[in-house]
Amino acid sequence: MHSVASLALCLALAASTFARSAFVQDEAADIADIPWQAQQVGEAEHMLYHLIGYDETAEAPEEGYRLLLVLPGGDGSAGFRDFVRRIRKHVLDERWIVAQLVAPVWDAEQEIVWPTTALPHPKMKFTTEEFLGAVIDDVEQRIAVDPDHVFAMGWSSSGTPVYRAALSKDTKLTGAFVAMSVWKPDQLPPLKQGKGRAFAILHSPEDFIPIRMAEEARAALEKVKAKVHYATYTGGHGWRDDPYGKMRAALAFLEENHAVPPKRVREKQ
Secondary structure (H helix, E strand, C coil): CHHHHHHHHHHHHHHHHHHHHCCCCCHHHHCCCCCEEEEECCCCCCCEEEEECCCCCCCCCCCCEEEEEEECCCCCCHHHHHHHHHHHHHCCCCCEEEEEECCCCCCCCCCCCCCCCCCCCCCCCCCHHHHHHHHHHHHHHHCCEEEEEEEEEEEHHHHHHHHHHHHCCCCCCCEEEEECCCCCHHHCCCHHHHCCCEEEEEECCCCCCCHHHHHHHHHHHHHCCCEEEEEECCCCCCCCCCHHHHHHHHHHHHHHHCCCCHHHHHHHC
């Protein structure tokens, strides 16, 4: 367990360094027009997120806003806010809002950035899967959301939690985008639950995380009849080689191949 935790900490530090150094631009010229609000789920003081791209004065899409949940890699902190705002600016359109989850810090000894049911932290009060589900519910209470387009995006330290959430039996997610991440099927729900669900995987052959993990993820998900978009990029661990273009391609695939929301599945039964 200690070696797994140490690996997760190394991944977090590496991804944090790359993401924080990427896309340093003039905020006034680039993202000043992308609104954001700090939000909290109910009374849960550790369930914090940033709601990005929502303009209360704008007319909402008839079918509701499409929702992208972003679990940042690295340390998962609030410091990724402007990076995520740039994702909203350069990757998505006006139909989308973004919820950037802020990784809870439970104590000074915590090594796992995004603890899960399979890889918990002793003092956590909720898992990342529960956090993600609670944020979806909270956004739905505030804003009309299109249930066909509820996607999650994670990279590096947050890859496995996104896989877990997307493979959960009753998830509201209809698509998942995972980049530069490990693939640990022993830490995931039954893969057969991925049948008919949509995944986008992005990895660099030069990454210190072996590309075979991304290839194994692709093969395992396709074997259970999930719909998978697989792409590579050059440069190693981090957002490199036309990252916004790669993000757009991944999310366009999810838009075209998204799963049917659980409620609608039940209605058809």
